[in-house]
Amino acid sequence: GQSLEQPSEVTAVEGAIVQINCTYQTSGFYGLSWYQQHDGGAPTFLSYNALDGLEETGRFSSFLSRSDSYGYLLLQELQMKDSASYFCAPWYTGRRALTFGSGTRLQVQP
């Protein structure tokens, strides 16, 4: 299978900045997506990186370094509603599907 690593849990306070890291297997890598999932809800798309660098969408940014097989999701000005699980999901050309790991559970505290 394809190895994928991200922290299982992260805790931060309202208004803070948090970074969720993701390392993935290089072979056949095409691009990296990030999804958010609230408890009991469906995953929703946040961001996608195919090239190295930073993609910014409001309070959320995603970064990719293909040479390091590494990416991260940056959440700024944290709000209570950001408490959710966050999944990095690489796409591998051979697999023709996203690979989701176990995700990172973010808990935002007052």
Add this chain to the structure above:
Amino acid sequence: DSGVTQTPKHLITATGQRVTLRCSPRSGDLSVYWYQQSLDQGLQFLIHYYNGEERAKGNILERFSAQQFPDLHSELNLSSLELGDSALYFCASSLSGSGTDTQYFGPGTRLTVL
């Protein structure tokens, strides 16, 4: 609302039984993906259909099968159900099924096998 619909929302059945989960993709999307999410687990990719044809297979058991119909809706059939099959089953749709596509997820079907 993602535009992807799944029925039923909840399903309770017994071991050994067979069930069918249904998914209607967003209007215009040709690809449908099925995922399984067990308690506190990540999403396990099961299968991907594009315009009626199977495109990719993931960790799908032989007891499970799927198809995509000419109107692009899809069904996931689970047979000889076991307790361990209890999970949330999501379908997602995307425009073309390429790596750059955003996948839009339905609300899921919660399957409980007793």
